[in-house]
Amino acid sequence: MGGVLGTLISREEAISRVAEELGFPWRAKRKKVGLTDGLGYKLADDVKGVSQSPQWTRSLRDGFAVRSSDLYGASRGSPVFLNCTGEIEMGSVPGFTLKPETCAAIHTGGILPEGSDSVLMLEDSVGAGGLIEACKAVQRGENVIQAGEEYKAGDLLLRAGDRLNFASIGLLASMGIGSADVFDLKIGVLSTGDEVADIDDPLAEGKIRDVNSWTVSALLRQKGYIVRQFGIVKDDKELLDSEVNEMLQTCDVVILSGGSSVSVRDHTADVLSKISPPGIIVHGIRLSPGKPTIISGDKNNFRFAVGLPGHPLSCLAVMYTVVLPLLSALLSGDPAEQFRRLNLPLEHDVFGHTGIEELIPFRLSGEGKVIPLPSKSGYVAALRDSSGFIRLRENIETLRKGEEAEVLLW
Numbered sequence: 001m002g003g004v005l006g007t008l009i010s011r012e013e014a015i016s017r018v019a020e021e022l023g024f025p026w027r028a029k030r031k032k033v034g035l036t037d038g039l040g041y042k043l044a045d046d047v048k049g050v051s052q053s054p055q056w057t058r059s060l061r062d063g064f065a066v067r068s069s070d071l072y073g074a075s076r077g078s079p080v081f082l083n084c085t086g087e088i089e090m091g092s093v094p095g096f097t098l099k100p101e102t103c104a105a106i107h108t109g110g111i112l113p114e115g116s117d118s119v120l121m122l123e124d125s126v127g128a129g130g131l132i133e134a135c136k137a138v139q140r141g142e143n144v145i146q147a148g149e150e151y152k153a154g155d156l157l158l159r160a161g162d163r164l165n166f167a168s169i170g171l172l173a174s175m176g177i178g179s180a181d182v183f184d185l186k187i188g189v190l191s192t193g194d195e196v197a198d199i200d201d202p203l204a205e206g207k208i209r210d211v212n213s214w215t216v217s218a219l220l221r222q223k224g225y226i227v228r229q230f231g232i233v234k235d236d237k238e239l240l241d242s243e244v245n246e247m248l249q250t251c252d253v254v255i256l257s258g259g260s261s262v263s264v265r266d267h268t269a270d271v272l273s274k275i276s277p278p279g280i281i282v283h284g285i286r287l288s289p290g291k292p293t294i295i296s297g298d299k300n301n302f303r304f305a306v307g308l309p310g311h312p313l314s315c316l317a318v319m320y321t322v323v324l325p326l327l328s329a330l331l332s333g334d335p336a337e338q339f340r341r342l343n344l345p346l347e348h349d350v351f352g353h354t355g356i357e358e359l360i361p362f363r364l365s366g367e368g369k370v371i372p373l374p375s376k377s378g379y380v381a382a383l384r385d386s387s388g389f390i391r392l393r394e395n396i397e398t399l400r401k402g403e404e405a406e407v408l409l410w
Helices: 011-021 166-174 212-222 237-250 268-272 312-332
Strands: 030-034 063-066 080-087 102-106 118-121 125-128 131-134 156-158 179-183 186-192 226-233 253-257 278-283 294-298 303-308 340-345 357-364 370-372 388-392 404-409
Touching: 011 278, 011 294, 011 312, 063 080, 063 131, 156 166, 186 212, 186 237, 212 226, 212 253, 212 312, 226 237, 237 253, 237 268, 237 303, 253 312, 268 278, 268 294, 268 303, 303 312, 312 357, 312 388, 357 404
Parallel strands: 080 102, 186 226, 186 253, 253 303
Antiparallel strands: 030 179, 063 102, 063 118, 080 131, 125 131, 278 294, 294 303, 340 404, 357 370, 357 388, 388 404
């Protein structure tokens, strides 16, 4: 069966069918990491607000805490005079209530005392002994952030599957959360082919460098997954079978590149068919580049395997538009796309073929127009300057200059 593609199905159908037949989401393994070591991991649980933020109403400016009703009509030509009762210390809750026609000096971030409802900026005032000359009226709530304005206790702040980055780590730290449970999904990556050479080996005639395991692994790590590279295996069924079995002992997901197209030397389908039940779910997608993709899995033992095309551009196209959504479904049940969709005008014509979804690299011009980068599936450098893919749906053959194209941004 290794040399025959199955009935081609759409990319969306492939994702849906795999998620359904493998019963996603799975209860993936998890581990606890401290914030120091958590960068890049995916959260295993939702995170809700521990308390409201900010906890108290705070000033956004240096100036004076005031009652807005006291400054009605105040202006440079007709100032209002207020008695200054003192200065609010940073890091402490004021122990007094602001009375009518009084104010209190406050710094940015300071907590407003009871009775005040706004802040008069320093530059809109003039000091005169114990009196403050207010030269501008303020509205209730002006120059302050209200208690609970950012979020309330119990509000959903981060979702399971969100990647820990500088923003989410800072949010956790702001709530006094020093560690988090993260997914411990392990992914193994293997390149196949007699023609593939490791980056450290001399490049003999007829050989090509192993590009795919590096690009695939880098993409997965960038998205928050734990990856182990298993190197290269030759086009030998027994060797491939042995290597995949080893990977399945330590990895939840196995990703192979090469050996998925129609050839007497292609053993990927035969090897992946042994991972069952249900075994091979997809063998061929109506996607260019990326048609000879194979997807298999073992629902009972929670193992999932993908055979990617060997050409680098095809490999990355399938990773972005099929594998990453499936990994999202595996963890959360939601096959979330890992790119942004936009409709942008074309700088040049684009030609495709009906009956198959096509992905064409592009870059954005300085004016926000789409410049196609037509590339054969083996091109590597095309990805260097690209902003993502132009997507031609199955029923679209040609788009002309000036027309809007659907684009998928990295």
